[in-house]
Amino acid sequence: MRGRRFSRPLLFAGLLAALAAMPRHAARAQDSAPAGSARPVGDGQTLGSPHRGGTLRLTASSSGGTLDPQINYTSEYAQLFTVLYDGLLNFRKADDRTSDDVVPDLAEAVPQPEDGGRTWRFTLRQGVRFSTGQVVTVADVAASIRRLFRVGSPTAGSFYGAIVGADACLRDPAHCTLAGGLEVDPATRAVVFHLSQPDAEFPQKLAFPHASILPADMPDHDLGNVPAPTTGPYRFVSYDPDRGAVLERNPFFHVWSADAQPDGYVDYIHYDFGLPDEAAVTAVENGQYDWMFDMKPLDRLGELGARHTRQVHLRALYGIYYVPMNVNIPPFNNRLARQAVNRALDRRAMTILYGGAAVAGPLCTMVPPGIPGALDDCAYTTGADPDHPAPSWQGADLEGARRLVAASGTAGQKVTVVVQNTAVEMSMGVWLRNMLQAIGYDASVKPLSHAVQLGYIQNTSNHVQISLTDWFADYPSASNFLDDLFGCENFHPGTDNSINIAGYCNKDAQAAMDAAKQETDPARAAQLWAQAGRIIARDSPAAPVIRINYIDLVSSRMGNYFYTDLYHLIFSQVWVR
C-alpha cells in the first residue's frame, strides 16, 4: 500500500509533456467551427455537433489541495484549471507536438521580445468575460500578477522574480505594487512587463496556470476551497475537497481562440474524490467513470492491455527518474566515483522495475529526448565514455565501473541510498544498493516516507550521499532539467528547498545556461543548452535512470481522446455522447 494507494501530494507539479509519437485518433471537430466570433452561450463552436452534451465523470483518490489557481502546484488541478482559467498566454490545446507551443489566450498575440528580451508588450483581448459576467480588464491582469506575490505563489520567485520590482514584492508581499515592472493602460488595453534581465522563457511562464487572470477583487490570501470566477468554457457549481467538484458550462464563455481555449463538448463535468486507484481502475473498466487521475497499479496493467486495449492510451512524458549524487561529500565528491555509478546503472532493469518497456525507457541524459537541447547520445554505457559517446544506451558496464571506483580510491566506503518507501522506488533503491555493493562500496538503503524524502535529500545537513528521485518539466524546456537541477542559484545549503540536490555548481555550465535562458533565438538556445548538458554529463552529478510514459485509461463510451503534452487529457475536448 505504500504511497501507491494514497495518491501522494503532488506538490511537484507534473506538468508533463509528451512525445507525439502516437497516431492521432480522430479529426478535431472544432477545426471546422468558426473561431473568435463573439456569440452568447450555447453558441460555441461545438454547437450543432452530435457529440455535444452529456456529463463527463472523472475520479481521483483524493482532492488536489487548494482551488487557488495561483497557488496550487499539482498536475491534478492544473489539468482541471486548463479548461477553467486563462492567462495572457497559453499552451496550444492540440493533440500533437504543437501542444508544446505558446499561443495567445487573453492577449491578442504572443509579443516579440523588445529590449533584448527585457520588455514584453501585450494587448488584452476585448469582450472576454468572467463567469460572473464581469468583463476582463487590464486592471484584473495587473492585480492577478501582483497577487502572485501577495499570496506567495510557489513560483513567484523562480518564474516571475525577473519582473522589475519583484524583489520588493518578495520581501514585502503585502505592499506589492510591481511599480516599474508592470504597466497597464485601460485605454489601449496594453499590458507591459519590464524585466530586470532578459528571459527567453517568459512566455512559457506566463502561460503557466499560476499566471491565470482572476478578477481584481480576489482576496490576498489562499482561496482554499472557494472557487474563483472562471474565464474558460466551464465554471464551478460546487466544490467539496472530500467529495468532489461539479462543473457546468460558463454562460459567459465564447470562443476567442480555438487554439488556446476551445469550446467544450460535455455539458457537465463531475469530478469525484475518494476512490482508491484499484477501485478506480475497476470503475472505469465497468464504465462507472470515464477517466481516472491516479497512476494505474502495476499489476493491473496486464489486464488493461489485454482486455481494454482500446481504452488505454500510452504517451511519453517529459518526466524522468534520476540519481543525484552529493558532489560535496565522500565518496561522490570524486568525479570518478560518480561516473562509475552512471556507468554501472542498469537502465533496463530499472525499466522493468518501473513496469516494463511500455511505461518507461532507459534514459542516458538529464534532458529527456524531444526537448530542444537534449543530447542524442550516451556517454555511460558499454564501449563508450564522455569523449566517445555511443549513439544510445547499450547496457551496463559493471567492469568499467569497478575500474573507475578502484581508480577513485573510494572503494569500500560506506554509502547509503535514500529512497521513498513507495513500492516502485523501494525496489529501485534495493537494486541500487546491490549495484553499489557490486562495484565496491559498502552500501545500504534507507527508505523514507514519501512525504519527507524529497525535503530530506535536499537538505545538506542530512548528509545524503546518493538518492533516487523523479522530476517533471513545468514546460518543455531544457532549463527545467538543467538549470533547475544543477544551477548554482538553486543550491541552498541547510534548507529543505535546495532542488540542486547534488550541490553541483560549475562556472562554465552556469555561464552556458545563463546565456541560454536569455537567448531568444531557439536554435542558438538549444545549442547553449547542449553545451551545458555536456559539461554536466561529464561531471556526472547525477545519473539519469529512466524516462517515463503516461498511461491513460478511459471508459469505452468516451470518444475523441485528446491529449496535450502538458495537461494530458483535455476535459473539454472529449465526447461522451
Next chain:
Amino acid sequence: MDGDMLLAVRDLTVALPVGGRLVPIVESVSFTLGTREILGIVGESGSGKSVTSLAIMGLIDVPGARITGSVRFRGRELVGLPPRAYRALRGREIAMIFQDPMTAFTPVYTVGRQIDEQIRAHQKISRADARARTVRLLGDMGVPDPERVAGRYPHQLSGGLRQRAMIAMALSCNPALLIADEPTTALDVTVQAQILDLLRVLRRDYGSSVLLITHDMGVVAETCDRTLVLYSGLVAERGPTGALFAQPAHPYTAALLDSIPPLHGLRPARLPSIPGSPPAPAERPAGCPFGPRCTHVHAACATRPPLVACGEQHVACVLPTEGHPLPPRRVPEMSA
C-alpha cells in the same frame, strides 16, 4: 415398607470421572423419608451429603457421571428419568435450599423476579399474580415489608432475609419435599435459630417433608426426626435422632457427637476432635473407610462392614455384631 414413603433411596451410587476414571463419590446409600418428616444427613465436608442431595434433584451434570441404584419419589423412579420430566418435578415437587444465599441468587435480578420465575415456570399464571404470591410467601417467611424486599437485588439484603427469600422461593410451588443443603451455615447464630424454627413451622403449615443436610450435629438434634450419618460417601449409621444421639452405634457418630459444643453449661477448654481427615473417594480403603481414624480398629475392619440393625438404628460397623456395642452417652438435657 417403601411404598407409603415419600422418598425411598436404595443403593444410590454416584460415580464421577476423576483423572480419567470413574470414582464412586457416594456408594450404596439407602434411606427413606416419610411424609412430613425431617431427615438429617450429617457428615464432614466431602462425605457425599451434597452429592446425594444433588443426585436426588437430578442436578449432577458432570459429563461422564454415572448414577446407579434407585431413588423413588412417591413411588416414581427418578434415576434415569428423562430430563424434561425431571424438570417438571424440580422446583414444583422437590425444591432445594442452598447453603449460601448470597451466591445462590443470580446477582443481576431482583429477588422477587427470581421467585416469580419459578412460579411461572410451573404454573400458567400472570406476572402480577405470580408477584402477588411472591409477596405473600415472603410475608409468610417473616420478611418485613415483603413488597419492598421483592423489588430488591440479592446483594441489597441481609443474609437472614436472603435465606428467607430462598426458602420462600423453594416453597413457592408447595413442594412435597424440600431439600435444605446447609441452610444455616452461612448465617450468624441468632438468624440460624430463626431459620431452623421456620423449617419446623413449614412442616406444619405446608406439609413438606424436609431433607436437611448439615455438618452440625446440634442442628440435627434440634430439628430432625431421623438422622443419617455419612462417612466418605458411605452410610455409617442411620436411625431415629433420639436413639442415635442417646446410643450411637458407630464410632464415627460417637466422635461427631463428642465434638458438639454443649448448648448449655460450661464449654470444655478444648473440644475433642477426630484426628486425621476422611479419605478422598479415590483413595478409600477396601475395608471400613473410617478404620484409619478409628480408635476401635481391628482385624475385622479390613473388610467393609455391611449395614446391620442395632437397636433402633442401622449401622455399618462390626462392633455390634461382635458384641461390643458402644456405651450409651450421658446427655441428659438433650431431647429431640
Next chain:
Amino acid sequence: MALTVLRRLGQTLFVLVGISVLVFLVFFATPGADPTARIAGRNASPETMARVRVEYGFDRPLPVQYARMMEKLFVTRDLTSYVNRGQKVVPEILEAAPVTLSLVSGAAAIWVVLSVAMGVTAAALRGGWVDRGLMMLGLVGISIPVFWLGQVVNLVTQSRYHDSWLFSWVPGLGYVPLTEDPLGWFRALVLPWLTLAVLFVGIYSRVLRADLVAVQSEDFMRTARAKGLSPARVLLVHGLRTSMITFVSLFGLDFAQLVGGGALLTEVVFGLQGVGRLTYQALSNLDLPLIMATVMYSAVFVVIANAVVDMLYLILDPRVRDGR
C-alpha cells in the same frame, strides 16, 4: 455524581493536553518534518519560504505555535493541513468519522451476534466435538492477520470470482454514504464488516464460552436448575445475562479503540477513507495538523466510549449501581 463527571472531565483534559504536547514536540524533533518547504512548493525561492514561515507561524516560539494550533483546532476550527494546502482538517475528520462508525458498528453487530451464538452453543455442548470445533474455529479467526484476510477477500471477490454469480454483486472498493444509497452502503460494507469481525468473533466467542463455563459452576446456576427451569433458560437468562457484564466491558474497550482508529488495517485494505486510515495517512505524510486532530479525536472518543461503558455497567450490574 457531579464530582465524578468533573473528575472524569479533568482526567480527559489531562490526557488530551499530555498527548497533544507530546505529539507536538515529537513532530518538531523529527528531522525532515519541517513543513515549510513542502508548503512552499518545489524549488520555491528563499523569499517564498520565509513568507510561508511567517504565514504559518513557524518563526514563533513553540509554545505560541502550540497555543495557536490548539486554538485553531478547538476554537476557530479552521486548522489547515500542511500537506494539502488549504485543506481544513476538522471537516476532514467529520467526513471520515461516519465511515469508521459504519464499518465498526456493522462489524460489531456481526461479531456480537456470531460470538454469542458460538459461545453459547459451545458452552451448552461443552466437551463435545461441536464445542471443540467452534473453539478451534475461533482460534483460527484470532490467528488470521486482518489485512491479509482482507486482501484474500478482495482477491476472491474483486478479481478471481468477481464474474461468478456468487460475487458479481460486490461493488468496487470504497465507501457509499448511508444517506445516499442504503443498499449500496450495505453492499460496500458487508465484506469489510465480515473481515473485521472475524478476529473479534474468535476472541469473544472464546471469552464468552470460558465465562459461561465458569458461571456454570456458580451456585445461582444450580439454583436456577433446581427451580426446574429449562436448560436453555438457565443458560441464557441466568448464565449469559451474568456473563454479559464482562462481555460488555470488553466490547466497550474494543469498540472505542476501533472507532478511535484501530480499524485502520481494514480501512486501508478496503479503501475506506475512515479515521484510522486518515490517521495513518497523516502520520506517513507527517501532516501535523491532521495528526493532532485525529489523535485528539481518537482520545476524546475513547474517553467518551469508556464513559458509556461505565454507564452500561450501571445498567447491567446492580451491584455496581450501589457502589459495591
Next chain:
Amino acid sequence: MTAQTVTAAPSSPSASRPPGPWRRAGRRLARDRASMAALAVLLAVTAACLLAPFYARDVAHTDPFTSNVAGSVTIDGRSVDIMQPNDNPLHLGLSPIGPTWHASADLLGADSQGRDLAARLLYGGRTSLLISFCAAALCIVLAAMVGIVAGYVGGVVDAVLSRIMDIMWAVPVYLFAISLSIVTVSQGLKLGPVTIASDNLLIPICIIALVYVPYAARPVRGRVMTLRRAEFVTAARALGVPDYRIVLRDILPNVTGTLVVLAPLMMALAMMAESALSFLSIGVQAPGASWGTIIEDGEGLIYTRPMVAIAPGLAIVVVVLALNVLGDGMRDALDVRDSGRERA
C-alpha cells in the same frame, strides 16, 4: 481437552505450593494432543527457517536479497525469463514468474523484483520468528517488572504506573505502534550515546514489546497484589525479610506461571503486530524480509501473482494458530486463570 473435567472437579487449593507443579504441568501438557501438535508445527517451521541459507544456496541457487529482474531460470531444460512481459497488444506490464513447483527454480515463483519467493519466505520467517520471540520476551520482562513493582509497592507508584498503563491502553495498539515506528523508521533511534539504525531489528522489537506491556502487566499486577496479601508474604514481611528477597523468593516464583502462559500468546500477538507494521512498510526495512514485508510486496501483485501475498499470510496464520493453541494448552496445564486475553 482435559481442561473441562479438571475445572469441573473440586478445585484444588492453589495457595499452597504443591510439590513439583512444573513437572505435573509438563506431564499434563504432554498429554494434550493439540498442544503437542502445535509444538511440533512450531519446531518444524523454526527448523525450516533456520535452514533458509542452505535452501537458498544449495537448492534454489539464488540470493533472495538481490533483485533478479533480468535473470532467467531453467525449467525442464528450457530457459524461462523471470520477469515475463504480459502478452497483450500494448505490451503493458510485466509479471514475475509464477509457481514452478521445481525446488531448483522458483518453487513458489518470484516477487516483483524477480527474487525467489520460497527462499524469501524462509528468510522472512527467520526475521518474523526472531522479532516476535524477542519482542515477547522483552515485553514479558518489562511487564513483570512493571507488574511486580506496581503490585508490590502499591500506593503512589502503583497509581502512577497504572495511570500510564491506562493511557497506553486507551490508544489503539496499532496506532500507537505505527506512530512510534514512523518516528523511528526515518532516522533510527538515538538513546544517548547509542544510535540504533532504522533498519535494525531492535526497533520493531522494542516498539512491539513496549505497546503490549500494559496487556501483560495487568494480570501480573493483579497476581502480585493477591500474593502480597497472602499469609507467607505477610509473615515474611513481619519477620523483617528485605523486600527484594521477598520479591525474588516468594513473589517471582509465583507469578512465573502467569508469565510462562503469557509467553506464547504474546509471541502470537507480536507476530501479528510485526506483520502489520511491515505490511505498512514501517516494520522490517528493505532489503530485509519478514512475512509482513513479503505480504506487502505481494499486495502489488495480488491480481497477477497472488501466491506472493498468500504464502506468507498462510505461514503467519499457521504459526500464530500454533502459538495460540500452545498457549491455551499451557494455560490449562498450569491452571492459570487470569492471564491476558488475546486481542489485536
